[in-house]
Amino acid sequence: MSTNYEATSLRDSLCASVSVAHVGQRLAVCGWVAKRREHGEHLAFIDIRDRSGVIQAVVDGTVDVRNEYVVRVTGTVSRRPEGTVNDKLTTGEVELTECMVEILATAEAPPFQLDDRVDIDEQVRLRHRYLDLRREQMQKNLRLRAKVNAALRAAMDRQGFCEVETPLLWAPTPEGSREFVVPSRLHHGEFYVLPQSPQIAKQLLMVGGFDRYYQIARCMRDEDLRADRQFEFTQLDLEASFVSQIDILEFVSQAVLDAAEVATGERPSTIDTMTWAEAMNRYGVDKPDLRFGMTLQDLSDVFVGTEVKAFSAPTIKAMRVPQGAEFTRSRLDALTDRAKGLGAKGLAWFRITADGVDSPLDRFLSDHERDAIRRVDDAQPGDLVLIVADDYLLACKVLGALRVELGSPPVSQGPHRYVWVTEFPMYEGLDDDGNPVAAHHPFTMPHPDDIELMATDPLAVRSQAYDLVLNGWELGSGSVRIHRADIQSQVFATLGITPEEAENRFGFLLGAFKYGAPPHAGFAFGIDRLVAIFAGEENIREVIAFPKTQSGADLMTGAPKSIPDKQLKELHLKPVKGA
Secondary structure: OOOOOOOOOOOOOOHHHOOHHHOOOEEEEEEEEEEEEEOOOOEEEEEEEEOOEEEEEEEEOOOOOOOOOEEEEEEEEEEOOOOOOOOOOOOOOEEEEEEEEEEEEOOOOOOOOOOOOOOOOHHHHHHOHHHHOOOHHHHHHHHHHHHHHHHHHHHHHHOOOEEOOOOOOEOOOOOOOOOOEEEOOOOOOOEEEOOOOOHHHHHHHHHOOOOEEEEEEEEEOOOOOEOOEOOEEEEEEEEEEOOOHHHHHHHHHHHHHHHHHHHHOOOOOOOEEEEHHHHHHHHOOOOOOOOOOOOOEEOOOOOOOOOOHHHOOOEEEEEEEOOHHHOOHHHHHHHHHHHHHOOOOOOEEEEEOOOOEEOOOHHHOOHHHHHHHHOHHHOOOOOEEEEEEEOHHHHHHHHHHHHHHHHOOOOOOOOOOEEEEEOOEOEEEEOOOOOEEEOOOOOEOEOHHHHHHHOOOHHHOEEOEEEEEEOOEEEEEEEEEOOOHHHHHHHHHHOOOOHHHHHHHHHHHHHHHOOOOOOEEEEEEEHHHHHHHHHOOOOHHHHOOOOOOOOOOOOOOOOOOOOOHHHHHHOOOOOOOOO
């Protein structure tokens, strides 16, 4: 019997671990019957599958086993006969012969084939997720996730961080997203919430002297679901004291690069950094996908005094679409409608030809303007140039969205391009009362060069907030926190939060700060998203064991469900009919 960790009292080896080195040995394997093929009346070939892979067993054809039966097969490892080697299997050179088969559990025919070569309706897969998890791709994805988690933990431990678990039952927090509410049985009419993040808890840990904290944290947000978002998600959460932004970026970079090396076999180079302003100016989004070009160009100076009335706007932004001259007029019209749907007044298009440009606006162009359009991103004949004229941010955002829709490669297509985006705006606009709206959270430290602008021009203030982006997916965000009472009071005042309101909403955190809060900063990024990209999956449901559908339903368990009246009475709850 093997002495490695794969051996147990029922099996000697994992299926895919059997090799030519074992030829002549008698071994026991356990697993599910993946396939049975008859060979005459008294002989059958059975593929046995476990988490590692498949091994072929040659058995007496009178053994009655069917697909997905759970079996223990004991046989002699033999080389496959000449001409029968299967290069597609790691065990393709060997098979088990002279087999004894013990049926551990019978099985009904599954509702779908557990074969990755067969497309299966996702609703059916999720309804029978316990079967779906047997599929090779799901096994690979979740084991990849486990490797990534282990690499992240090791990286944080190596850098001196202490893993601390924070509460799942918490007080309501002002983080912007809708929270899941938990009624209290013991405190009538009062409620806990499930944490959107451990944000305040980890800041309190800094006050408590745990100067390097991390956690692979489960978080919950009651928000609309999509491909990269679930009600429940997992993030690597960290906070550190006596550090700067540079330190946090280095801590996180080391962890992410370690995870990438484990997942892909290669360690990426250091992660690039750009400011939010640079990202918006060149890519039109704050989570740029750097795997492809099509960067935005500014032609505002070119069109000063232009005869093109549509270009009478503060900003003229242009983008080259490689080979876009092939687009039909109906597709160009659809792009124009899309731009309008994003808020633009319109979209101008110019096919690049050997002689000039082809566009309904060509007759209004000067030679200088025409030449500038042809030089956008070194455009060549056959390319298309799209132009949006509007306010600066709107022009950038519209072309940025079109850039992603027209050029972004599939998630499965490499390479992996990481980038840190820094210096986000402190505020993202004004509310109905004319007060600035915090772009991150009210505990984010302003950029030291912009603190004087807080009172005079708050919308021009940069923050010490930063995001990590991979292939156009925002992995996570963080910031340097405010630990000084004077700056915190100034930020609250700018946001229109009165001292009384601040005490009511944040009293326990502000109270803790009175006892000596160290300078601190932190970050959190989504492990679901990171693993999905490593696995080449477009939807994070493919790297989560038991996800919800886009409507928030659990098809396997039937959740959400109603609660018995007795339990509702204990919680002092009463459903409102028609609500």
